[in-house]
Amino acid sequence: MQLQLDRYAYLETPLHRWDPRCKLVGMMVLIFAFSYVRDLRLLPVILVVSGAMYVYSGLPLSFLLSRLRLPALFLLAVAVILPFASGQTVLFQIGPLAVKEEGCLDLLRIAVKFFSILTLGIILFGTMPFLTAVKAMRGLGLPYILADMTLFAYRYLFEIGDDLKAMQTAMRLRGFRNKKLSGFSTLASLAGTILVRSFEQSDRVFKAMILRGYGQPASFKDEFQARTIDVVALLLLLSAAAVVVTTELLLY
Amino acid sequence: MHIPDGILPTAVCLGGYATAGAATWYSLRKINQSENPREGIPRASLLTAAFLVASWVHIPVPPASVHLLLNGLLGAVLGFYAFPAILIGLFFQAVMFQHGGLTTLGINATIIGVSAILAHLVFQIRKLFGPDNRTATGIFGFLAGASGIALAAVAVFALLVTTIPANIDVEAERTAIGILTIAHIPLMLLEGVFTALVVLFLIRVKPELLEGK
Amino acid sequence: MPQQTQQQPKTTVLPALETVGLAFTYPDQRPVLREVNLTIRPGERVGIIGPNGAGKTTLFMLSCGVLKPTAGEVRLFGKPVVTGDFHPEVGMVFQNQNDQLFCPSVQDDVAFGPRNLGLSGDEVAERVREAFTVTGIGDLAERPPHHLSGGEKRLVAIAGVLAMRPKLVIYDEPTSNLDIRYRRRLINFLQNSRETLIIASHDLEFILEVCTRVVLLHGGTIKTGGNPYDILGDIYLMEEHGLERPHSLVPHAEPHHDRAGTR
Known part of the structure; x- marks a missing residue:
């Protein structure tokens, strides 16, 4: 299991080198921004952004697919229910069951958000060792x-x-x-x-x-040093998140 | 029981983080007030890992198999450490297995964690019948296990019903709830009996584990 | 010229470890240790032998201040040991390395002790480097302990203890779970170490090669002690206490061992 998780964590791409604390904050904010999306026109945007980031991360596609396999099953369950249960406008009939437009759109919304968010999460935790992620959280408070x-x-x-x-x-x-x-x-x-x-x-x-002294006041040296580029990238992501949320607010 | 990313409104997710934060803060406060806060940490850490591993055990329920939630058992054993343990366990599951979600970590922790703490309180009732009363331990173990999952399930359903797309017609909703409720009754029994059996094992082999912090 | 008797300045060297009338009983159980009087001088390498259950681990726990004695006292370098206090002058390498490697990476584990000493970030890094060099495990730094072999784990545990620069190091069954190469590596390492050592082991050949003195613990008391060859070679003594002589001390029809005994 551990091998799977940290397998690609030691590559040398810019995303891998991004200061873990900035990465954690930036990605989580973006993830939450994506979760806010409801307008259909923004769906392809978030999908493309997640996909592009994944390519930029240098992580192999096989990794993404293997991580998405099980959660996709959940989506299947939702896919089976929503198009038939939700909404009034009937698109077409399959025997006694009516496939409704609103249901299909709800499904689309959930599916795109689900995959985008999961992809971002896999990028976040796949480009640094798990241990580093936890230490970054400790560094953040x-x-x-x-x-x-x-x-x-x-x-x-x-x-x-x-x-x-x-x-x-x-x-x-x-x-x-x-x-x-x-x-x-x-x-x-x-x-x-x-x-x-x-x-x-x-x-x-x-x-x-x-x-070995547990309980004594321990010193933790500053484990992370953020470079300017790290902060710039963070600000970039925060702005992107702000743009998504504002667009959503204006469109809806 | 784990709500994935993408279905809940952002406001609910953020609210979930707030409630999880509050519950964690309260648990940490209780831990810091105990006699030897640092002593409990290795114990709670290893038990967190142990519970996560235990939840991987397949319980055959022909034709398939299920994984138990075990939040009732966790509450019975860990007491105040149950909430941080569940928060950490869910974090591991979300990051390592994509089970649950990152935006929904807060709300999942709140639901499963608070149910665990309530199950802990239910389990404590056994003490009224004498500390070494095996029958009481078994019965309240069962109740703790069953209530742990029942409370979590009710909370999840209530949440989904109130936040999911309003397009779903009331009839379908009602039927869905009905079906899901009925499906969970055997699960409740399963978790209840399993918890009872484990708790009886523990009281025989290592009663200190059940002291509850 | 008046006669002046040259008085040598009295230099009393404090024992590294001194136990006086040490006793310990777990609640509701039989006594584990009774009346243990042990003195270990700095620079000694003392082997503690005895059958299982003799109380070796308990003795160590009392010496480090982890357990509180039921009776008697313990002194480390002249100072009384206070139960629960941090005593970085003594370090202990556990029998089960998994109990001792509790950090998610080797680097963090070795740095654990120095951090708790309140050292600065640079000093901690220096101690870790030093410990890695001495034990030769630098290439394991980023590895998770879970993936290490028994021998590697043992060396990491030793590094973690040495990083605190203890003056006295206690080893509890250090050769258990080690393959031949790591065992030999450990023997060489201990023969070259400058700390005072207390070693509990069933591996009597190992004791012979490493220790300057042997103490026999059985039934909660010290039965005897002395030169390793004398003690371990005494067939009646060994058998009386549930032990056997190491092979190299068993007389052979065709002698093929020599009493090296040199370090």
């Missing part, structure tokens, strides 16, 4: 408890995941087949075991932490 919890949870996530796989393999080797509901209590014990092990490990980890 995330409370130390949340930052610490995120970092430690991230550190042990994969290990605990591996433990789970090992336990599942061990169960399978002893004949457990996860096919019927009768295995329910075994799964509950599995979950319980994961919790207990993590709990016990956290005790030892805590001891290791205090031995």
Whole structure:
């Protein structure tokens, strides 16, 4: 999993080199601006902007497609319902079901926004290592408890995941087949075991932490240095966001 | 239960961040007031990771399988750390798996997190029957698990109904709600029983886990 | 000329670690340690041997101030150890490296200790560089601990401890989970280290190569101690305490080991 996430995070494109804090703020503001769009005429704009940014990011298309595969299933569910349920103007009939115009437009709106926002999110977190993203958030003011919890949870996530796989393999080797509901209590014990092990490990980890000074006033050197170009890019994105929102307000 | 990007109005998303921020602020305050705030951090961090991993377990419900939300169980075990844990868990899911959303992180955290805290309170009722009462633990474990998902589901439906395109005709809406509600009843039972079983396992193997902070 | 008796100035070297009547019992359990009197002088490399459950890890936790003794006292370099206080003069390398590598990257983990010492950003970077050089793991800096081998993790843990420049380092089962190359690397490393060392290990050959003195802990007390060859070579002593002599000290019909004992 980790490999997947940080796989293209070490490339050398301008988006990769963009100061993480500026990137975080700029992209999130743009994402929210896109989420505000309702007018149909702006839909192709946001789609094109997201697509262009993705190309500029140097991330491969295969990466985007693999990340969009599962969420697209959700969209399918919506696609099946909205055109038939929403609106009055009937476009055409499929048997007893009437495909309505408003429903189709709603679907279009949701689909475009969904894909644009997800693409921007993938750019944001795909062009820097996850660890850097969390540190950038800390640099932007995330409370130390949340930052610490995120970092430690991230550190042990994969290990605990591996433990789970090992336990599942061990169960399978002893004949457990996860096919019927009768295995329910075994799964509950599995979950319980994961919790207990993590709990016990956290005790030892805590001891290791205090031995190396956790709880002392710690110094954090300024981890990020924003260059002028980073701030310029941030302002660019903020302006773009403002333009989108204003246009939306004027059109609608 | 995770609302994706693109369907909710921006105002609601921003409002969700505000409520999540408030709930986080309150939780952090409670944590800082406890005896040893730093001690709880490694514990909560590892349990956050553990819960995320536990939610990956497939529960076979023929013909398919489901993943449980486990917010009720999380609330029962983590107490005040439940909200930050859920916020972080949802963040991981949104960034790593595109499950949930970035604009909807706040609202998802609020819905699932607040339900978890309420489930925690429900679970605490078991103490009225004696701290080591296994039957009480089992029953309130079930109630915590079921209510965790029930509250979240109700909140999500209410939100979607009030914010989704107003073009949907009332009849269709009513039927949809009806169907979704009925579909969630077996899920509630599933989460309730699972939570009860895990909680009974914990009280036998590691009762300190259920002390609740 | 009047006779002047030359008085040598009395230089008492403070022991690195001193425990007096140290005892510990977990609540509702049997005592783990009773009456442990241990003195470790600076520069020594002391091996602690004994069967499982003898209380080695507990002893270490008490020495570092993580646990509070039920009785007795502990002094580090002359100063009493206060439970819960930060004692950067002592560092401990845990048995399970995963418990000790809790940061998401090697770089962050090694920097953790120095940061908590309140050092400036540059000083922290300097300590990290130093620790990397000494342990030879510079190329692992950006790696997530999750992907490291047992040997690499061990070295990162050591780097993280050394970055705080402790005067006393405690190693709890350092050769467990190490392959032969890393074990040898660790032996060379420890033979060249300048800190005072306390090493708990079941790997008796390792103790022989690294330690200047051996202490036998069993049943919560120190049974005996002394020269590693004498202690570890005493078949009756070893068996009495659930241990075996290391292979190199077992007399052979055809001698093919020599008592090197030099470092």
